[in-house]
Amino acid sequence: MELVIVVCVVVVALGFDYTNGFHDAANAIATSVSTRALTPGAALLMAAVMNFVGAFLGQGVARTIGEILDIEVGVPGMVVVMAALLGAITWNLVTWWFGLPSSSSHALIGGLVGAGLASSTDVSWAHVVDKVVVPMVVSPLVGFGIAFALMLGILWLFRRANPHRTNRRFRYAQTVSAAAMALGHGLQDAQKTMGVIVLALVAGGYQTSTDHIPVWVVLAAAAAISLGTYAGGWRIMRTLGRRIIELDPARGFAAESTAAGVLYTTAFVFEAPVSTTHTITSAIMGAGATRRLSAVRWGVARTIVAAWFLTIPMAALVGALAYGVVHPLLE
Template sequence: MELALVIGVIAIALVFDYTNGFHDAANAIATSVSTRALTPRVALFMAAAMNFVGAHISTEVARTVGTGIIDPPTGSHGLVIVGAGLIGAITWNLITWYFGLPSSSSHGLIGGLVGSALAASSTIHWDGVVQKVVIPMIFSPLVGFGLGAIIMIAILWIFRKANPHKAGRGFRYAQTVSAAAMALGHGLQDAQKTMGVIFLALYTGGYVAAKDPIPQWVVLAAAAAISLGTYSGGWRIMRTLGRRIIHLAPAQGFAAETAASIVLYTMAIAAKAPISTTHTITSAIMGVGATKRLSAVRWGVAGNILTAWVLTIPAAALVAALSYFALHWVVE
């Protein structure tokens, strides 16, 4: 029975990873596609490949998610808690994808795990939630906004005497690099979250110890699932990020992607924190747009996105809690 539950939770985790990929595909390529630096299909293939590579760089974020958020009891009860958390995250991913809102798959996952653990009266590492989730959740968009603005101002100053046509063509080429860096950061961050949940399921089922390394097959499975999801594309959200917030020029797209990539790498490797790639790139786009003029950013659209950000953790937690009660009744 427990083995079947472990396999079931792993399968649900990989479904979440796939939805994470197509939900967040826009994070890496929306700006490059909107500026015509890359065609959509080429951009998606590049993003999928870089997601796969990025997933193999580090497992520190996976360790944080797997051991630093909740501590479910071993056995079938703990597996129900993990499975319900994943269902909450998947549900919120699909809702926000349908409405074209770039919300955070990462925070949906954290909210789902916390919600199911609360419903089950299981242990939650609140210090880990605050230090590794809440503080970075607030900090990373602010840094993304500020860094995007700084990089854009630097570009405007450095290229102030350049021929606009030649500079635009050069930044279209440069965006290929910055989009690849963004996709690498997405794999580095988001694929690891699924690795962490699969490791949590294996630990809860008694198949690994808390201090064991992440198994290589887990890394490969998570990397493959998010890459396939990314290649399938998230066109609804891509339109929001690429055009509805602000109409981006190639230099602006390059600045936003560069700023977001720097934040993603720093937080994953130095802070070991599972931050939102969605929040980071969206805030960087807003920061870049604000350097043109504040009215260039469509703040009404930005407000809708912010509302989705605020609702993500509690909404995913609520769905996860309801899922826990349903699964608990069926399984146990």
């Protein structure tokens, strides 16, 4: 029975990874597609490949996810993980349907916290605050500020350049920046699924700690997120690519380069599971604000920010409800 539950949890975790991919596909490619630096098909293929590669570049974020709950060994612990995943997937699908670029990462963390509270599992609140809440607030602010400053530097450096030639060159540069962004997305988000699968293995008694991530887990998570990315997230792509601000290639390059830098820094230096969605959205706003503040559609931005702050509590609520449904069925 326990083996069957572990297998089910792993399958659901990979399902979450897949929804993460198509929910967050827009993060890597919306700006490049909207500026016509890449065609949608080429952009999706590139993003899928880079997501797969990025999943192999680190394991620090996965360990951080694995340490959120003091999971119980046995069926009760596996039920908690299953409920957390169902909560995260549900919130992902809701926000995808409405075209809101909310955070799959924070949906997963909210699901874990909600299922943990509903089951009376110990939640490492200090860990959540240090590794999740603080980066959640700081990373978008940093992304906005750096993208704004980088774009100002670009405007100054190319102030006398031919606009047509400059745009063409930045379209080429966006191919690199979009690839870097997709690599960062794989680095960050695939690891979150790895962390949850390892939690399930610990609960099932197949591992003694969350420190070690088997190779098959890395391969499976990498494949699921890249397949989801290739499936695409066109509703959210429209929001990021057009509804926030009309981007030109230079601003797209500044936003993508900034977001990629933030993702690498938080993954390798702080091992913090930051949101790729928050990071790229704030970077787009920062780069766009250099045109003029009114160029950013702040009404759309407010809706997105509201979704950010709702994600963890709403996913936690759905995770808790899912625990109430799954618990009597599996125990």
